[in-house]
Amino acid sequence: MVSGKSNLVDIDVEIHHETEKAFLVYAGEDDKDGNPIKIWLPKSKVENNDDGTITMLEWLAVEKGLI
Secondary structure: OOOOOOOEEEEEOEEEEEOOOEEEEEEEEEOOOOOEEEEEEEOOOEEEOOOOEEEEEHHHHHHOOOO
């Protein structure tokens, strides 16, 4: 669950896989060969909104290359 209320961002993603501790997401970006870039996001740092978006702290979104 996301803690704190400042600097939160909502990111549009497709969840491709889920484990007990993380989501594997696709955020609409492909590599130079046209393969989808998938990113692991820890559930302890993000909130799945069940509407195609995930809320997270802005620093994490920047670190993961989502914004």
